Amino acid sequence: MTMRTSEASGLNIRPDIWLFPFLNVYGIFAKSQPSTSVGLGFMLRTRQVPEQGRNLQHQSKVRRDDIWFWPYTTLGVRGIWIALDMNFTWNDIPQLSKPAFAYVFGPRFGKSIKLKKPERSIAFWVGGFRLALNSGTSGSLKLNELMSTDGLQAKVDNGVQQVRTIGLRWKSWWNGPYSH
Numbered sequence: 001m002t003m004r005t006s007e008a009s010g011l012n013i014r015p016d017i018w019l020f021p022f023l024n025v026y027g028i029f030a031k032s033q034p035s036t037s038v039g040l041g042f043m044l045r046t047r048q049v050p051e052q053g054r055n056l057q058h059q060s061k062v063r064r065d066d067i068w069f070w071p072y073t074t075l076g077v078r079g080i081w082i083a084l085d086m087n088f089t090w091n092d093i094p095q096l097s098k099p100a101f102a103y104v105f106g107p108r109f110g111k112s113i114k115l116k117k118p119e120r121s122i123a124f125w126v127g128g129f130r131l132a133l134n135s136g137t138s139g140s141l142k143l144n145e146l147m148s149t150d151g152l153q154a155k156v157d158n159g160v161q162q163v164r165t166i167g168l169r170w171k172s173w174w175n176g177p178y179s180h
Contacts, residue, residue, distance in 0.1 A: 008034035027071040035063035064093040079112040083127075101134040 010032030018024050067090045075082045087104040110125025 005037040006034065007037075008032055022075060022077050024074045025072070027069065030066075030068040030070075032066045032068075033063065034066065064091055066091050076112075079114070080109070081112065081123075081125075082109045083107070097138050103130075103132040105130045 010030060012028060012030045014026060014028045016024070016026035069088045071086050073084050085104075085106040085108075087102075087106075089102040090099045091102075092099040106127060106129035108125050108127030110123050112121050112123040114121045
């Protein structure tokens with residue numbers, strides 16, 4: 001049995017301003033709070049007593065705070081334009097030692113050509129991008145943060161006892177009357 005649930009809430013703000021007739025600057029500021037909950041369970045059974053199994057269940061939930069910032073600018077003069085797009089993302093996950101950071105920069109430039117009808121044009125452009133990821137974060141989870149540890153020792157002790165019991169049955173069968 002596996003169960004997954006994901007929830008998210010967010011807020012976006014996009015300020016936009018034309019500084020000059022040929023220069024537009026805008027950006028997107030966003031904050032979100034996604035969380036993911038994963039449940040896992042399985043039944044352990046033995047051949048000797050298949051109706052008596054041990055149901056092991058696990059539930060885990062991770063919540064994080066994400067902050068995004070995308071600044072954009074477009075500069076255009078006489079059909080030649082330059083667009084500079086940047087994307088900064090901070091993911092603050094409590095279990096990590098520091099927030100994870102990502103950065104994308106995508107410059108483009110092109111030429112717009114007006115067609116015979118004044119409301120129509122075609123544009124040719126070229127561009128690229130640079131991506132930088134901070135993958136050097138570290139963190140840890142304590143077992144009791146990952147799942148409930150109530151009764152865990154009793155389950156471990158019971159499992160050890162079942163292994164001993166099966167081992168004794170195996171040894172008894174192996175050393176049985178026909179072992180010589």
